[in-house]
Amino acid sequence: MGSWASGVVNGGISFWYADDGLPAVREPLAGDASADVVIVGGGYTGLWTAYYLKKAAPFLRITVLEQRFCGYGASGRNGGWLYNGIAGRDRYATVHGHEAAVRLQRAMNETVDEVVRVTEAEGIEADIHKGGVLEVARTPAQLARLKDFHAHELVYGEKDRELYGARETAVRIRIAGAVGSTWTPHGARVHPVKLVKGLAAAVEALGVVIHESTPVTEIRPRHAVTPYGTVRASYVLRCTEGFTASLKGQKRTWLPMNSSMIATEPLSAQQWEAVGWDGRETLGDMAHAYMYAQRTADGRIALGGRGVPYRFGSRTDHDGRTQEETVEALREILVDFFPALAGVRIEHAWSGVLGVPRDWCATVTLDRSTGLGWAGGYVGSGVATTNLAGRTLRDLVQLDSGQGGRTELTDLPWVGHKVRKWEPEPLRWLGVQGMYATYRAADRREAVRHSAGSSRLARVADRVAGRH
Numbered sequence: 001m002g003s004w005a006s007g008v009v010n011g012g013i014s015f016w017y018a019d020d021g022l023p024a025v026r027e028p029l030a031g032d033a034s035a036d037v038v039i040v041g042g043g044y045t046g047l048w049t050a051y052y053l054k055k056a057a058p059f060l061r062i063t064v065l066e067q068r069f070c071g072y073g074a075s076g077r078n079g080g081w082l083y084n085g086i087a088g089r090d091r092y093a094t095v096h097g098h099e100a101a102v103r104l105q106r107a108m109n110e111t112v113d114e115v116v117r118v119t120e121a122e123g124i125e126a127d128i129h130k131g132g133v134l135e136v137a138r139t140p141a142q143l144a145r146l147k148d149f150h151a152h153e154l155v156y157g158e159k160d161r162e163l164y165g166a167r168e169t170a171v172r173i174r175i176a177g178a179v180g181s182t183w184t185p186h187g188a189r190v191h192p193v194k195l196v197k198g199l200a201a202a203v204e205a206l207g208v209v210i211h212e213s214t215p216v217t218e219i220r221p222r223h224a225v226t227p228y229g230t231v232r233a234s235y236v237l238r239c240t241e242g243f244t245a246s247l248k249g250q251k252r253t254w255l256p257m258n259s260s261m262i263a264t265e266p267l268s269a270q271q272w273e274a275v276g277w278d279g280r281e282t283l284g285d286m287a288h289a290y291m292y293a294q295r296t297a298d299g300r301i302a303l304g305g306r307g308v309p310y311r312f313g314s315r316t317d318h319d320g321r322t323q324e325e326t327v328e329a330l331r332e333i334l335v336d337f338f339p340a341l342a343g344v345r346i347e348h349a350w351s352g353v354l355g356v357p358r359d360w361c362a363t364v365t366l367d368r369s370t371g372l373g374w375a376g377g378y379v380g381s382g383v384a385t386t387n388l389a390g391r392t393l394r395d396l397v398q399l400d401s402g403q404g405g406r407t408e409l410t411d412l413p414w415v416g417h418k419v420r421k422w423e424p425e426p427l428r429w430l431g432v433q434g435m436y437a438t439y440r441a442a443d444r445r446e447a448v449r450h451s452a453g454s455s456r457l458a459r460v461a462d463r464v465a466g467r468h
């Protein structure tokens with residue numbers, strides 16, 4: 001490893017915590033308790049749900065149980081793309097019809113603005129910059145996929161999406177070898193930890209009880225069991241996303257997929273001159289093993305991608321530590337995109353887990369007979385989707401308890417979706433390793449070939465993964 005590696009902080013949850021400070025941990029549960037609604041997990045899903053429910057029905061006694069501290073999971077580690085993507089939309093179109101999927105997409109577009117609205121209303125300063133989302137192509141095959149993707153998004157009602165050639169792309173950002181890009185206004189950069197901390201404080205200020213350092217070991221109808229006591233409630237909402245496999249009976253529900261990131265030192269004015277990126281769009285590419293990045297408020301690049309995608313037995317990382325070869329692979333992507341940054345220091349590397357359902361479709365559900373609810377399976381598009389999930393869980397609880405009727409949100413096609421479980425080990429591990437090795441091979445093949453067709457390898461991997 002080169003000199004760039006000296007002094008890299010690896011883990012420590014994430015760069016965002018190094019930047020904004022770890023929170024003081026709230027008191028754990030002190031014994032058996034009761035509530036109207038108990039929420040398991042203090043990430044964006046759990047906190048948005050608590051926020052909207054308490055706002056709608058201030059009399060509700062709501063308790064959040066969090067194993068470590070709010071924002072310990074993906075919500076405190078992500079790339080800060082607050083954008084309108086939702087996992088599973090195309091499948092929902094196939095199953096429920098095009099019009100239903102257009103409604104879902106419209107709800108997602110509005111969700112980006114809703115998050116911005118609430119942060120302003122609650123005084124949450126989260127470095128939000130609504131510069132949209134820019135996705136670039138760097139090979140003929142990626143360009144063909146980019147054009148298909150662009151056309152596909154227009155079909156779902158994104159009339160304001162734009163397609164750029166190489167020259168127009170370079171005006172926005174100077175990426176080596178970029179041959180085109182697509183831009184949508186429905187996205188914003190956010191500081192993930194400032195958002196989650198602000199949200200937890202807002203929820204607590206409304207009167208929601210939050211217990212931290214309180215792992216839930218089992219969820220049963222009307223019970224959330226912890227080592228310190230059991231909370232009984234009419235509704236128990238599971239908001240544990242990538243950690244769900246650690247709950248009793250949930251080992252094969254959602255696969256914990258790993259995603260890793262690096263953050264550079266702050267770039268100099270000269271380096272920014274070379275890079276461009278004045279619009280501060282969130283940035284991604286069209287590779288099969290894609291990258292995602294943001295220009296941070298303090299002038300760094302935070303960039304992520306898939307490292308080692310999955311740990312045997314659905315295990316998760318230790319406080320965000322990631323493998324050294326992943327750090328090196330991400331740095332190589334950074335320098336490949338921006339050769340002028342070859343000597344730039346990497347200050348921080350970390351990883352986290354996101355939840356992947358067997359059919360790659362995000363869901364939100366409330367089972368009316370048991371009072372058990374859950375939301376997740378966002379497959380890496382959860383920063384905005386969690387907000388839609390929170391508002392939808394609010395409406396489902398209101399509907400079930402007779403406080404409200406059906407709403408636009410309860411009628412969205414991702415509500416109540418059922419999916420089969422993942423295969424047992426070692427098939428699960430073999431399948432995911434194989435899929436990502438295939439994506440990387442497909443990217444390499446496309447980079448050296450000059451044809452516009454996507455590598456057949458990637459299509460095979462998609463089929464094996466259950467994505468199409």
Ligand SMILES: Cc1cc2nc3c(=O)[nH]c(=O)nc-3n(C[C@H](O)[C@H](O)[C@H](O)COP(=O)(O)OP(=O)(O)OC[C@H]3O[C@@H](n4cnc5c(N)ncnc54)[C@H](O)[C@@H]3O)c2cc1C
Nearest residue numbers: 041043044045067073074075078079081216352381382383
């Ligand atoms: C590295 C990385 C980058 C990402 N980048 C983006 C991005 O740029 N844009 C985007 O849209 N999405 C991104 N995602 C995905 C996004 O961050 C997640 O979809 C979203 O944060 C999920 O929120 P959540 O609240 O459902 O889950 P989490 O934030 O994971 O929260 C779950 C919480 O539950 C707690 N918990 C788990 N088990 C228990 C238990 N048994 N008892 C009590 N508490 C428990 C955890 O400690 C955690 O705090 C990224 C994810 C990762 C890992």
